[in-house]
Amino acid sequence: VYRGSVKDFPGFDANQDAEALYNAMKGFGSDKEAILDLITSRSNKQRVEICQAYKSLYGKETAETPANLKYELTGKFERLIVSLMRPPAYSDAKEIKDAIAGIGTDEKCLIEILASRTNQEIHDLVAAYKDAYERDLEADIVGDTSGHFKKMLVVLLQGTREEDDVVSEDLVEQDARDLLEAGEMKWGTDEAQFIYILGRRSKQHLRLVFDEYLKISGKPIERSIRGELSGDFEKLMLAVVKCIRSTAEYFAERLHKAMKGLGTRDNTLIRIMVSRSEIDMLDIREVFRTKYEKSLYNMIKEDTSGEYKKALLKLCGGDDDAAGEFFPEAAQVAYRMWELSAVAKVELQGTVHPVGNFNDDGDAQVLRKAMKGLGTDEGAVIDVLTQRSNAQRQQIIKAYKAHYGRDLMADLKSELSGSLAKLILGLMLTPAQYDAKQLRKAVEGAGTDESILIEIMTTRNNQEIKAINEAYQQAYHKRLEDDLSSDTSGHFKRILVSLALGNRDEGPANLTQAQEDAKKLADVSSNDSSDSLETRFLSILCTRSYPHLRRVFQEFIKMTNHDVEHAIKKRMSGDVRDAFVAIVRSVKNKPAFFADKLYKSMKGAGTDERTLTRIMISRSEIDLLNIRGEFIDLFDRSLHHTIEKDTSGDYRKALLALCGGED
Secondary structure: OOOOOOOOOOOOOHHHHHHHHHHHHOOOOOOHHHHHHHHHOOOHHHHHHHHHHHHHHHOOOOOOOOHHHHHHOOHHHHHHHHHHHOOHHHHHHHHHHHHHOOOOOOHHHHHHHHHHOOHHHHHHHHHHHHHHHOOOHHHHHHHHOOHHHHHHHHHHHOOOOOOOOOOOHHHHHHHHHHHHHHOOOOOOOOHHHHHHHHHHOOHHHHHHHHHHHHHHHOOOHHHHHHHHOOHHHHHHHHHHHHHHHOHHHHHHHHHHHHHOOOOOOHHHHHHHHHHHOOOOHHHHHHHHHHHHOOOHHHHHHHHOOHHHHHHHHHHHOOOHHHHOOOOHHHHHHHHHHHHHHHHOOOOOOOOOOOOOOOOHHHHHHHHHHHHOOOOOOHHHHHHHHHOOOHHHHHHHHHHHHHHHOOOHHHHHHHHOOHHHHHHHHHHHOOHHHHHHHHHHHHHOOOOOOHHHHHHHHHHOOHHHHHHHHHHHHHHHOOOHHHHHHHHOOHHHHHHHHHHHOOOOOOOOOOHHHHHHHHHHHHHHHHOOOOOOHHHHHHHHHOOOOHHHHHHHHHHHHHHHOOOHHHHHHHHOOHHHHHHHHHHHHHHHHHHHHHHHHHHHHHOOOOOOHHHHHHHHHHHOOOOHHHHHHHHHHHHOOOHHHHHHHHOOHHHHHHHHHHHOOOO
16 A cells, blocks of 8 residues: 555646746746645656656756756755655765765764665665765765764665564564673673664564563663663664664654754755655654644644745645544554553662661761751751651651650751752651642642642552551541542542542453453443443443553454544543543553653743652652653653753752662
8 A cells, every 4th residue: 555645646747847847947036836836746756757858858957956946946945845856765865975975974864764764775775876976875884984883874784684574483582582681681782783683684573572572671672772872873773673663653753853842953854754755654644643642734834834834745745633533553553552561571660769777866867967056958858868768767757756856847847948848848758648648738728739639549559549548537637538529520520539449450351351341431432422431431440450451452442443542532521531541541651651741840931840749759669760761762861861951959959869860
């Protein structure tokens, strides 16, 4: 099936088009609109024929040496149109020539092209480079790069990746083990193994190797590459892995990056829109729409202007927000996510551990000294309290009372202030007391903070919920369930009250039951009686075990071709929608759910310190290390670095101590 967005123009006549171009360019100023319409509605093969016809009719070039077109147009628009006139292999050759000519090398461009092209495309590129520049591409790249980065580029330039789909299970296991032993298990890294396996094996084979790697190491291969390799070599290997998993997803990410934030990376945008327009633009659009919840078309529209914008939109070929539909490609991506979520043996790890040879009285003395007299030594307080486990902090409170007859909490409260005080005092409460306090704050007074209720109630396990209920009763002499009931209403109230029971099943998945559950959800999602929609979702999402729900959500995709999250967003709204989405994301990957909340708390203007503080405290001994890993996978920057940039003073110092380590 052809998945490009640009097709052959029916009833094509090269001479007629050449004439039309000639007329659009003669006289003063050029008719850009006419040039744009004509060129973006012809396929590459047809554009090449137009160039030849132009040459024979007018004895001069259009875009072979695009003197004429180049002369007539300017800037980004010119670059785009001129790119479209070249055959794909010559386009790639020109991009690479530009990337290595002059001072400095554009490694990102080299990586993008060499990591994503098929064997045939690589062979065509090498030949085109030789033809256009009378130079040897491999020699030029070798002269311009170094180290393992150079070696891997040379391997990719051979265009000898295996292409058979026959996969040997033994070899899959062997390769996964070899990669693990070349990196994680070894002091120092054996880069040659990575180069050999990732550079030579077929895509089909490597996808299975990556799944096997996740099973035996408990982490995705990308995370190991980030940990083991560095610099351009690391970026190249990550790009190779992404293209093997899904080339469409790789390009969707590159396009999103080229346009998000301030300024647009036009060279990247042009290169991808031109090079993929006749290969997989439709797949890229689908993945883009699923991943970023907006269409590629809309993003280009908001991010560019003038003729340049019109031409890019023609290459994009359509707006996927219009239909609001979910696509087969996207359904497959979602299904694989649930599959991986089901097999990954993730070992949860916090960043704060009990300290060895702990001396509660010694710590109490350090704290007293830090707070006594004029001024407070915040650094000393931070050093002690962020480096002890919660159980050890509870002992320090007792030792402080026994030694000085004083209340440590009261002293900390009077000596510290602002965000630092909230963070340190939060660390001194037991996890259940801390959650109870956050919930209490969310319901008391005017207005309710639903997002906090959702975050805590949907992510805590039975044991944690039971402990929160006890702590709440003890601190506020009220039942949590009663406060939740009197402060919320409708289906949202019923979800919270159900979660507050702490009665979720804890067993493994039951396949027959999972198929029944999925069918119940699917029936009610398509049927428009909204009466039982929320009730049905509540009865399954709030009561079944996590492993079981993973199966349910896989079956749901098989039945509907939609991810359950998509169905929830389409049919529900407000707090009910947010609560169900939080449950789904928590089941899929809880550390990623928190990583996303942390990122949102710091992105854009101003920092949501309440959320930042709450998550850093409550996850520090549970899964903050996993959250750090997900954060870097999702946002391409470390949590440590983001906190460092976004906060300041002692508050920052304490957060970084909890975060532990830069990734």
